[in-house]
Amino acid sequence: xxxxxxxxxxxxxxxxxxxxxxxxxxxxxxxxxxxxxxxxxxxxxxxxxxxxxxxxxxxxxxxxxxxxxxxxxxxxxxxxxxxxxxxxxxxxxxxxxxxxxxxxxxxxxxxxxxxxxxxxxxxxxxxxxxxxxxxxxxxxxxxxxxxxxxxxxxxxxxxxxxxxxxxxxxxxxxxxxxxxxxxxxxxxxxxxxxxxxxxxxxxxxxxxxxxxxxxxxxxxxxxxxxxxxxxxxxxxxxxxxxxxxxxxxxxxxxxxxxxxxxxxxxxxxxxxxxxxxxxxxxxxxxxxxxxxxxxxxxxxxxxxxxxxxxxxxxxxxxxxxxxxxxxxxxxxxxxxxxxxxxxxxxxxxxxxxxxxxxxxx
Numbered sequence: 001x002x003x004x005x006x007x008x009x010x011x012x013x014x015x016x017x018x019x020x021x022x023x024x025x026x027x028x029x030x031x032x033x034x035x036x037x038x039x040x041x042x043x044x045x046x047x048x049x050x051x052x053x054x055x056x057x058x059x060x061x062x063x064x065x066x067x068x069x070x071x072x073x074x075x076x077x078x079x080x081x082x083x084x085x086x087x088x089x090x091x092x093x094x095x096x097x098x099x100x101x102x103x104x105x106x107x108x109x110x111x112x113x114x115x116x117x118x119x120x121x122x123x124x125x126x127x128x129x130x131x132x133x134x135x136x137x138x139x140x141x142x143x144x145x146x147x148x149x150x151x152x153x154x155x156x157x158x159x160x161x162x163x164x165x166x167x168x169x170x171x172x173x174x175x176x177x178x179x180x181x182x183x184x185x186x187x188x189x190x191x192x193x194x195x196x197x198x199x200x201x202x203x204x205x206x207x208x209x210x211x212x213x214x215x216x217x218x219x220x221x222x223x224x225x226x227x228x229x230x231x232x233x234x235x236x237x238x239x240x241x242x243x244x245x246x247x248x249x250x251x252x253x254x255x256x257x258x259x260x261x262x263x264x265x266x267x268x269x270x271x272x273x274x275x276x277x278x279x280x281x282x283x284x285x286x287x288x289x290x291x292x293x294x295x296x297x298x299x300x301x302x303x304x305x306x307x308x309x310x311x312x313x314x315x316x317x318x319x320x321x322x323x324x325x326x327x328x329x330x331x332x333x334x335x336x337x338x339x340x341x342x343x344x345x346x347x348x349x350x351x352x353x354x355x356x357x358x359x360x361x
Contacts, residue, residue, distance in 0.1 A: 049351065051343035053306050054358040058335040061285040064321060065220070065278045067257070069211030069229065073270040074260075077177055079198035082170035083107060087190045091172070094199075096181045097266065103172040104181060104199060107192055112171065116164040119157070126150070126157035179203040180266060202270060207263040209237065211276040212254035218244065220280040227259045227278040237261045237268070241278065285320050285329040286337065293317075293328075294344050303330070304340035304347060306355050312340070314349040 088108040092098060133150040137143070175181070184199035186192060209229040213221060221244050229237040239261035248255055259276060261268070292303055294314070302316040318331035338355070340347070347353055 048310075048354045049343065049347050050354040050356060051304075051306070051312070051340045051347060052358050053338045053355045054341050056286060056288075056337055056339050058284040058286050058333070061283055061287075061320060061329050062279050063281045063283050065213070065217050065276075065280055066321070067211040067213060067217075067276045067278070069209050069257075069259075069274050069276040071231075071268055071270055071272040071274055072208045072210045072258075073202045073204055074206055074208060075177070075179075075203045076182070077179070077201045077203070079104060079173055079175070079201060081107065081173060081192040081194060081196045081198055083112075083167050084192060084194050084196075085110060085171075087186050087188050087192060088171075090184075090186075090188055092175075092181050092184075094181055094184050098175040098179060098181055098201065100177050101174050103174045104184065105173050105186055107171045107173070109168065109171055112164070112167050116161070116168050119161040119164040123154075123157040123161040126154040130154040173198050175201050177201055177203055178205075204266040204268065204270060205263040206239075206260045207268050207270070208242075209239065209259040209261060209274050209276050211257050211259075212249065212252060213244075213257050214254055215248070217280075218255040218257070221257060221278060225278065227276065229259060229261070229274045229276045231268075232273050235268075237274070283320070283331065284335060285331050286333055286339070287323045287325075287327050287329055288339065289327050292339065292341055292344065303333075304344040305333075306338040306340060306353060310352050310355065312347045312349065312351045312353045 085107040087105050089106045091103045091105055098104070130147075130150040130153070133147045137147045179201040180203075182200045182202040185197050186199070192198070221241060223241050223244060225241045227239060227241055229239070231237070237259075239259045241257065242260040243256070243258040245256040257276070257278070259278075288303070293301055294304060296302060296314055296316070300316045301319065302314050305313045305315050307313055315333060315337075317333060320329040320331045323329055341358055343353075
């Protein structure tokens with residue numbers, strides 16, 4: 001009985017093994033039959049993406065350098081006293097617009113006017129003596145030595161009178177140029193020494209916009225070129241380059257550039273931040289909306305183009321500057337391109353696409 005049970009169990013085990021093996025064998029035979037179907041599916045054409053493109057031709061762009069800078073007064077002239085004495089009157093307040101020769105303050109005369117009167121009278125006397133000596137010498141009644149003495153006394157009196165008159169004239173400290181009284185360091189009662197500081201006159205018309213160009217950029221600049229600038233508040237300025245430094249500043253290795261701008265009414269102040277824009281060359285570029293730009297996987301900025309055979313291509317670009325209409329100028333592209341304007345974010349480099357031409361505005 002036990003022997004029979006063993007035989008039956010063995011038979012059942014054998015049948016089970018054969019059943020399992022039959023499934024593996026038949027499954028393996030079916031794999032080659034399914035492969036062609038999968039291959040056919042892989043070879044089937046994928047659905048092509050549709051994008052909007054614009055046929056675009058490069059335009060002539062005026063390339064420019066944009067350099068941060070600042071406004072600077074055309075000149076600043078220090079005022080100094082020519083004579084010593086106490087300040088008698090203030091004739092101009094800080095911030096006042098002055099014309100050349102307009103007085104800023106007056107120093108007390110003290111005895112200077114009296115000395116001028118004495119010098120004037122002495123000069124008249126010496127002139128009479130010299131003229132008389134000249135007449136007598138011409139008639140032979142006066143020696144050459146006496147004539148020389150009277151001439152020397154006359155010339156000394158002339159010098160004394162000129163100095164006395166100058167001292168009186170210098171009692172008023174006057175502005176040497178048209179400008180604004182920026183500082184004043186004296187008040188009524190202040191004692192002024194000879195060459196003592198009185199204040200500073202600032203000439204703001206014209207005004208300069210100064211910046212520092214790099215070694216690479218300075219070679220493209222020269223005096224006489226037209227340029228522009230823009231203040232932080234958006235005020236546009238137009239002017240002419242009047243100076244390009246011949247040597248670099250030691251610390252920065254940059255070169256000073258000055259743009260001279262008319263400034264009637266002194267509306268532009270000294271020391272304002274400005275962006276200096278200097279035209280350097282003409283080049284061909286494409287003007288596009290910033291929204292068309294895209295990025296490659298490595299972070300390179302570019303645009304999507306479509307080739308003649310319908311293949312999409314990523315093209316890296318150079319950002320050359322901002323366009324007046326809010327767009328950007330792009331370099332590094334062919335003169336004629338099929339630019340993808342809609343759908344660029346949904347296609348990849350090398351992908352076949354269907355194109356729809358952009359309607360003309």
